[in-house]
Amino acid sequence: MTEHTDDTDDTIEGHERELSAVREEHDDADDDVSLSLPGLSVDRRDFMKAGAAVGAATASAGCLDALSGGGSADQETASGGAKNHKVAPGELDDYYAFLSGGHSGEIRVMGVPSMRELLRIPVFTPEPASGYGYDDRTSEMLEEEGGGYSWGDTHHPRVSQTDNDYDGRWAFVNDKANGRMARIDLEYFETDAIVDIPNQQGTHGACCLLPDTKYVFGVGEFRVPMQNDGRDLDDPEAYTSTIAAINPETMNVEWEVEVDGNMDNGDGGKDGRWFFTTGYNSEHATTESGMTKADRDWVKAFDVPAIEAAVENGDYEEINGVPVVDGTRESSLNQSDRPIVRYVPTPKSPHGVSVTPDGDYAIASGKLDPTCTVIDVEKLAEADDPADAIVGRPRVGMGPLHTAYDGRGHAYTTLFIDSQVAKWDIEAAVEAEAGSEDPIVEKIDVHYNPGHLIASESYTADPEGDYLISLNKLSKDRFLNVGPLKPENDQLIYIGDDEEGMQLVKDKPSYAEPHDASIVSADKIEPADVYDPSDYDAEFVAEGDESIERIDDSTVHVKTYVKRNEYAFPEIRVQEGDEVRITASNVEETSDITHGMAIPEYDVDLALAPQDTREVTFTADEPGVYWVYCSYFCSALHLEMRSRLIVEPSE
Structure with a gap:
C-alpha cells in the first residue's frame, strides 16, 4: 500500500489558511439576530494528523463518525455491511449517473452502484469515436449554433422532469467557459442542440424550472457591460450578470434578467414560481480582495411569473435580440409589492443552493462561513424583508459547498476544508438556534476536499435516498501515481440505513475536472437499441x-x-x-x-x-x-x- 504523504496535509492546511484568513477579517462585523455569524475554528481533525496514513490508503477509513468520535469502520462495514453493493458481470445497475466531464466538454454516464463508466457523450467538443463534430449535422451545431469555440467546460447536468419527477426525455448541461447550454437526447444519448447564450459570460448554473421543465436556466457568473461592445470598460459598477430562460423545446433564449453581483449556482422551486441562485461580489469589484470585503452577499430569488409579466408588458430592453429585464436592486420592478428579484442576505460568498424535495426550503451553503442558510419559500413570498424568510442556519463545518437530500428529512452537505460530508436534520435546523451543531446527525470523511455531491434522484420531489456520490477535488495517494496531473476521486456512499449510518462503498478515479452530477433510476430512461x-x-x-x-x-x-x-x-x-x-x-x-x-x-x-x-x-x-x-x-x-x-x- 502507498503511504500517506506529507503534502496531503500541506495542501489541505493551505486551503484552510486561505479561507479562514478571508473570514477572520470580518469576524467583528455587525450581526443581527437573523444573520448572526458563528465564529470559525480551524482545528485539524485527528484523523488528518495521526490517522491519515491508514485513512488515505484504505476505503475503510472513510467511515468516521465525527460527532461520536468513533474510529474507522471495519472492512465489512466499509464494503457495505448487510447491503450488497456489487453488480456482478451480466447484471445491470439500478441507476444512471450523469456526471460532468469538465474541460473535456462531455457528459460521462456511469452505472450506480457499480460505478462502471458506460459512455461518454460529447457535447461541446468534437469526439472521433462517435464521429461527433465530423459529420455535417453535428459540425454545424458546434460551429454555427454553438459559436465555433474550440473547447467547453461542462459543469451541471440536469435531467428534464414532469410533475417533479424525471421523465427521461432530455438532459441539459452548461458550458462554464463560453456561456452556452446544450441539450442531450436521452433516447439516443447524444447532443442534439446547443445555444450560445447572448449577453452572458461564464454560464455557471444549469437548472430547470419545475414541476414540468418550463425553462432551462443558464446562470451567468461573470459581470460585463450591457452591451459589451466597448462601452463602460473601466466602470465595474455598470457591469451586470444575467440569468437566461431557455425554452427546452426550441433551445431559444426567451428572456434574461440582469442583477447586481456575480452569480454562482442555481436551483428551481417545485411549484413553478421561484428560481434561486447564489451570488458573490456584492461589492461589484474586479479583484479578489475587493470581492471579499463585505460580510454579506445574496441569494437571489427570481419570481418567474412576475418576470414573465414584465416581459409581456414591455418592461425590458432588447439587447442582442433578447428581452433583458432589469432585476438590479434599484430597478423600479423591484420597488413594487411584488419584486421580480428578492435579494436574501447571506454570509459571505454562498456557493451552492438547492431546494428541498418538498419544496419548502431553499438551502444555500456558506463556503466562507461554516453554516448553511435555510430559506422558507412560503415566507419569502410574504415577507416585507427577505431576511425574515431565513429560518435556520445550522453550523455544519468548514467550507460547506453543496447540499443534497435523501427524502427522509435529511440534508447532506460537502465540507471542502474538513474533507467530509455532513448529514443533518432539516427541521431540526429550523427549530435550533442559529449556529447550532445540534441538527448534525453524523459526518463521514471523504478523500479529499469534496466539491459537489449528488444523492439518488435528489433533485426530484421523491428522492430514492440510498446512494450518494461525493465528487472530491483531490485524490492524492488513493490511486497509483500517474504523474503531476492526478485523477480526482468520485466516492460512492451508501446512505440508505439511518441506524448504521453512512458507509463508504467505492472509490473511482475521474479525469479532471468534473463538477456535478444527476442520478436517475434506470427504469425512467428508455434508450433506443437502434436508430429510427x-x-x-x-x-x-x-x-x-x-x-x-x-x-x-x-x-x-x-x-x-x-x-x-x-x-x-x-x-x-x-x-x-x-x-x-x-x-x-x-x-x-x-x-x-x-x-x-x-x-x-x-x-x-x-x-x-x-x-x-x-x-x-x-x-x-x-x-x-x-x-x-x-x-x-x-x-x-x-x-x-x-x-x-x-x-x-x-x-
Missing part, C-alpha cells in the same frame, strides 16, 4: 437505393449504405475540386453493430450505429487515391471492408 430513420432529416439509403450522382460541374452526391464487410461502392470517382457530399446509412438491424466510414486525408470520420444515417461534405482538392475504411471492428473480414476514393486530376 424518421427521427432525422437525412435520407436513409437502403440497399438498392445507392447512387453516385453528379449534380453539376463541381458537385457530386454519393448515397451509400454500409453493412458487415461491405460498402455499397468499391470505388467512388470524382474530379479534383469537386464538392463531395456523402450520405451514408448503416442498414444493419441488429443492435451493437456499428460501422465507421473514415477518409483521414479529408478529415472524414463517420460513426454509423444500426439504422443511423450521417452526412459529410468536403472538397476533393488533392488528386490521388484515398482509402475509405471501416473504423469499427465489425466482423472477421473487418480489415477487408474497404472502398477507394479516386480523385482525378482536373487537367
Whole structure:
C-alpha cells in the first residue's frame, strides 16, 4: 500500500489558511439576530494528523463518525455491511449517473452502484469515436449554433422532469467557459442542440424550472457591460450578470434578467414560481480582495411569473435580440409589492443552493462561513424583508459547498476544508438556534476536499435516498501515481440505513475536472437499441437505393449504405475540386453493430450505429487515391471492408 504523504496535509492546511484568513477579517462585523455569524475554528481533525496514513490508503477509513468520535469502520462495514453493493458481470445497475466531464466538454454516464463508466457523450467538443463534430449535422451545431469555440467546460447536468419527477426525455448541461447550454437526447444519448447564450459570460448554473421543465436556466457568473461592445470598460459598477430562460423545446433564449453581483449556482422551486441562485461580489469589484470585503452577499430569488409579466408588458430592453429585464436592486420592478428579484442576505460568498424535495426550503451553503442558510419559500413570498424568510442556519463545518437530500428529512452537505460530508436534520435546523451543531446527525470523511455531491434522484420531489456520490477535488495517494496531473476521486456512499449510518462503498478515479452530477433510476430512461430513420432529416439509403450522382460541374452526391464487410461502392470517382457530399446509412438491424466510414486525408470520420444515417461534405482538392475504411471492428473480414476514393486530376 502507498503511504500517506506529507503534502496531503500541506495542501489541505493551505486551503484552510486561505479561507479562514478571508473570514477572520470580518469576524467583528455587525450581526443581527437573523444573520448572526458563528465564529470559525480551524482545528485539524485527528484523523488528518495521526490517522491519515491508514485513512488515505484504505476505503475503510472513510467511515468516521465525527460527532461520536468513533474510529474507522471495519472492512465489512466499509464494503457495505448487510447491503450488497456489487453488480456482478451480466447484471445491470439500478441507476444512471450523469456526471460532468469538465474541460473535456462531455457528459460521462456511469452505472450506480457499480460505478462502471458506460459512455461518454460529447457535447461541446468534437469526439472521433462517435464521429461527433465530423459529420455535417453535428459540425454545424458546434460551429454555427454553438459559436465555433474550440473547447467547453461542462459543469451541471440536469435531467428534464414532469410533475417533479424525471421523465427521461432530455438532459441539459452548461458550458462554464463560453456561456452556452446544450441539450442531450436521452433516447439516443447524444447532443442534439446547443445555444450560445447572448449577453452572458461564464454560464455557471444549469437548472430547470419545475414541476414540468418550463425553462432551462443558464446562470451567468461573470459581470460585463450591457452591451459589451466597448462601452463602460473601466466602470465595474455598470457591469451586470444575467440569468437566461431557455425554452427546452426550441433551445431559444426567451428572456434574461440582469442583477447586481456575480452569480454562482442555481436551483428551481417545485411549484413553478421561484428560481434561486447564489451570488458573490456584492461589492461589484474586479479583484479578489475587493470581492471579499463585505460580510454579506445574496441569494437571489427570481419570481418567474412576475418576470414573465414584465416581459409581456414591455418592461425590458432588447439587447442582442433578447428581452433583458432589469432585476438590479434599484430597478423600479423591484420597488413594487411584488419584486421580480428578492435579494436574501447571506454570509459571505454562498456557493451552492438547492431546494428541498418538498419544496419548502431553499438551502444555500456558506463556503466562507461554516453554516448553511435555510430559506422558507412560503415566507419569502410574504415577507416585507427577505431576511425574515431565513429560518435556520445550522453550523455544519468548514467550507460547506453543496447540499443534497435523501427524502427522509435529511440534508447532506460537502465540507471542502474538513474533507467530509455532513448529514443533518432539516427541521431540526429550523427549530435550533442559529449556529447550532445540534441538527448534525453524523459526518463521514471523504478523500479529499469534496466539491459537489449528488444523492439518488435528489433533485426530484421523491428522492430514492440510498446512494450518494461525493465528487472530491483531490485524490492524492488513493490511486497509483500517474504523474503531476492526478485523477480526482468520485466516492460512492451508501446512505440508505439511518441506524448504521453512512458507509463508504467505492472509490473511482475521474479525469479532471468534473463538477456535478444527476442520478436517475434506470427504469425512467428508455434508450433506443437502434436508430429510427424518421427521427432525422437525412435520407436513409437502403440497399438498392445507392447512387453516385453528379449534380453539376463541381458537385457530386454519393448515397451509400454500409453493412458487415461491405460498402455499397468499391470505388467512388470524382474530379479534383469537386464538392463531395456523402450520405451514408448503416442498414444493419441488429443492435451493437456499428460501422465507421473514415477518409483521414479529408478529415472524414463517420460513426454509423444500426439504422443511423450521417452526412459529410468536403472538397476533393488533392488528386490521388484515398482509402475509405471501416473504423469499427465489425466482423472477421473487418480489415477487408474497404472502398477507394479516386480523385482525378482536373487537367
